[in-house]
Every structure is written in C-alpha cells, then in structure tokens.
Amino acid sequence: MKKEYNFTKGVRGKFYRENKVQKTIRLDKEVIDYFMRLSRQSGIPYQSLINLSLRKFMAEKSSIVIKA
Numbered sequence: 001m002k003k004e005y006n007f008t009k010g011v012r013g014k015f016y017r018e019n020k021v022q023k024t025i026r027l028d029k030e031v032i033d034y035f036m037r038l039s040r041q042s043g044i045p046y047q048s049l050i051n052l053s054l055r056k057f058m059a060e061k062s063s064i065v066i067k068a
Helices: 029-042 046-059
Strands: none
Touching: 029 046
16 A cells, blocks of 8 residues: 555546435335345345336336226
8 A cells, every 4th residue: 555645636526426315115014024035045135126126117117007
C-alpha cells in the first residue's frame, strides 16, 4: 500500500448508483418461508430472490388475472 494517494483527478460519485428503494410491503408467511428456504439452498439472500422473481414477472410482461 502506498503511504499517500492522489485523488485530485478523481470523480465523486462516478460509480454510485441509487437503484434500491426501501419500502415496506406485506407478504404472506408462506411466501416468505418459500423464499427463505430457496435462499438457504441457493446461497442468495431472500430479498434478492424476491426481487429477481418480480423482475422476471416484469420481463415476461405478465399480467394478473383477477377472477370475480
């Protein structure tokens, strides 16, 4: 390691991306349990798995069918 570093040509915030939003949502216990199990099996955090699942739903341009 160097004793000193020169940051005069550095750009503040060059790699910063604010892409996560903290939001409280309510999910069924069964949904959380499912993703927690999947998380333990895959080693991926359960919140990331939920996010991936929602992104897949969005990418497929899926729609929710509500039957009355």
